[in-house]
Amino acid sequence: MxxxxxxxxxxxxxxxxxxxxxxxxxxxxxxxxxxxxxxxxxxxxxxxxxxxxxxxxxxxxxxxxxxxxxxISVTLGPGILNNIFDGIERPLSEIAARSGKYITRGVSVDSLDTAKKWDVHVTVSEGDHVTGGTVIAETQETASILHKSMVPPDVEGTVIKAAADGAYTILDPIVTLELDDGTTKELTLCQKWPIRVPRPTKRRFPASKPLITGQRILDTMFPIAKGGTAAVPGGFGTGKTMTQHQIAKWSDADIIIYIGCGERGNEMTQVLEEFGELVDPKTGHPLMNRTALIANTSNMPVAAREASIYTGLTLAEYYRDMGYDVAIMADSTSRWAEALRELSGRLEEMPAEEGFPAYLASRLSAFYERAGMMENLNGTEGSVSIIGAVSPQGGDFSEPVTMNTKRFVRCFWGLDKSLAYARHFPAIHWLTSYSEYLNDLAPWYQTHVNKNFIDLRNQIMALLNTESSLMEIVKLIGSDVLPDDQKLILEIARVIRLGFLQQNAFHADDTCVPLEKQYKMMEIILYLYKKAKALVTMGMPMSVLKEDNIFEKIIAIKYDVPNDKPEMFDDYKKAVDTFYDKVLEKNG
Missing domain, CATH: 2.40.30.20 (Elongation Factor Tu (Ef-tu); domain 3)
Incomplete structure (x- = not known):
């Protein structure tokens, strides 16, 4: 009752x-x-x-x-991918068909299509003993992803009846189990799971593999691990959403869950339209074939906004249990925190800093802690990586949501207004950003890319830090008074900023760069620095070094060297040697 x-x-x-x-x-x-x-x-x-x-x-x-x-639960089964849901997993296409452009109240629709028949291959047979996580059936959900229907985590028993391979809906019984207490239970292609309860796993692995995004400032300077957490804070117009779009399209995650939490309706529309048109570079199929979108715009009820984050997390954990690497784009956790603040105010709870509830930190930590690289109940390995955008009011990183998020994420990609206004994208500032995964991932980079990778990265970072210190002097008294070795550092830092950190999303080769090319680019920049430094040490003035256009030539490498032709870097090394010899000959 x-x-x-x-x-x-x-x-x-x-x-x-x-x-x-x-x-x-x-x-x-x-x-x-x-x-x-x-x-x-x-x-x-x-x-x-x-x-x-x-x-x-x-x-x-x-x-x-x-x-x-x-x-509050979500239905987990075939049909999640290539779909757009609201905050409580109601498909927006179904709602639109019933109520038009605006969501009317009390619309009751099934989360997943219960009439569609899927071609099912049953993977268990009578007499098999199955436990939580055991794969009972496989379905080609989209052209890119094989869906594995599993025994719910809290169920264990012996198969007494298994359906033959064929076409079934998500509600048709596929397997009948006899449980340990003698009762029977029918399993279908789908299962329900409460959104606020993390799905169980066997164990959590430490960070050891990077989530490769093809974005140089992320992969080389501030990498995130598979199963890691990152925050992308930035003021209005600094490129939070576009950074997440680039990661969604180019990262080596198998599945993308995009949560539009409290964002503007027109921005969400742009996401939906763009994701619908994008082609997955890995498979050649539409990107939506491995993407699920949760749209909860700023004009939708705030309580559903608060739930949407957990809905997205549960969908991600479900695909992780199949052995996939899943990346969650949460855009933005600030709007989610505002929903918490509004509900807390209506409940007349004691407010903490800036009116946010006292439990803001614990809610944020519970959200980010659900990320991780896991060994699943069925023995497979999968990961959930969370990349949360933060929208601090006025771009102030000292406000509560950004500060509390900083406590729980190990990767911080701070977007900078002045870089964005100077059209330097991605506008991630190298001095305010950091990644605590660098030491964890160093062995992987040394084994899979080059043993000197982290060393070169640290040299690049050191030059950028030195440039920052020198710029303080330059602002006060100009660059003319600097000695030539310091002028050289400023020039090489400019090459690093324009030729390495800045990346063009609209250029065929520059939009996504393989790690090998990233390494070679660092190598050639530092080789130029080494040769130029030797000339400066011999007493050559910077004005002479700048007469040759070698610095501009190295900046243009990102466009001039195709991603699949790393051997072309040898020509640039020769060009640097020629530059060195020419300057020596002319001024020796």
Whole structure:
């Protein structure tokens, strides 16, 4: 028998029920005649508090609230990819078909298509003993991804009946199990899982492999590990969303979950349109074949915005359990924190810094801690990497969401307004950004790219830091007073900034650069520095060195050397040697 309660108070998305309703904490409920979806967030003997994931306009005291007996859950099965959901996993295409351009309240649609038949290959047979995570069936969900339907984590038993290979819907029984207590259970292609509960795994691995993005400032300077966490903070217009787009398109993750949390509707529309047109460079199929989008724009109810982050996480963990590497783009966690603040205010909780709830830090940590490279229950390895955009008001990185996020992520890609306005993209500033994964990933870079990779990266970073110190002097008294060895550092740092850190997303070769080319680019820049430094030490002035256009030639390498022709770097090394000999001959 479902428990019921009567509304006696309404405050925006928060409603109050009088008395002991018998409902449970985090239980999903249906509110009013339209059956709006809600969740129990506070309980006492005298009252129950529910947050509603839909607009509450028109609700009135006396309306009935009915419990479902289950927590807020998502349906996990074939059909998630190449789909667009709202914050509580309702497909927007289905909602649009029923209610038009705007989402009406109380729309009840299935999360996944229950009528579509999938070609299923059953992977277990009668007599097999299966446990949580065992793959029972395989389906080609999209051209890019093989979907593996698994036994739910909390189920164990012996197969007493297995369907033959064929076409089935997600609700058709595929396997019948006899459980340890003698009861039977039918398993289908799909399962439900509560969004606030992390899916169980066997163990967590330490960071050891990078998530390769093809973006030089990320892969070389501030890498993120597979199963790692990164924050992309930046003010308005600095390129947070575009950075995430580039990672979504070019990274070596198998699956992308993009959560548009509280973003502007037009920005979300742009994401949907662009992702629909993009071709996956790895497979040649549409990028949407390995992408699921969760759209929860700024004009949608705030409670659903708060839930959307967990919905996306649960979808990601489900694909991780199949052995895939999943990357989550959360855009933006600041809007999610604002939803927490609004709900907390309506609940009359004591506010902390800037009005955010006192539990902001613990919620952020619980979100980022669900990332990781894991050994799954079925013995496969998979990872969930979380890249969260942060939108601090006025670009102030000392505000609570950015500061608390910094505590829980190990990779910080700080976007800089002045770089963005100077058209330097990605506008990630090398002095405010950092990656704590560098030491963990060093053995991988040394084995798979070059044993000197990290050493060259550190030399590049040292030159950029020296440039920053010298620029303080230059601002005060100009560059003419600097000795030539310091002028050379400024010139090489310019080569690094323009030729290495700056990247053109619209250039066929420069939009995504393999690690081998990234290494060779660092090598040639530092080789030029070594040769030029030798000339300066001999007393050659910088004005003479600049007469040759070698510095501009090295900057143009990113465009002039195709990604698949690393042997062309030998020609540039010869060009540097020729430059060295020419200057010596002329001024020797």
């Amino acid at each position: 479902n428990k019921k309660g009567i509304i006696y108070g309404i405050n925006g998305p928060v409603i109050y029920l009088k008395g002991n309703t018998g409902l449970r904490m985090s239980e999903m409920v249906h509110v009013g005649e339209e059956y709006l979806v809600g969740e129990v967030i506070s309980l006492s003997k005298k009252a129950t508090t529910v947050q509603v994931f839909e607009e509450t306009t028109g609700l009135k005291p006396g309306a009935e609230v009915v419990g479902t007996g289950d927590a």
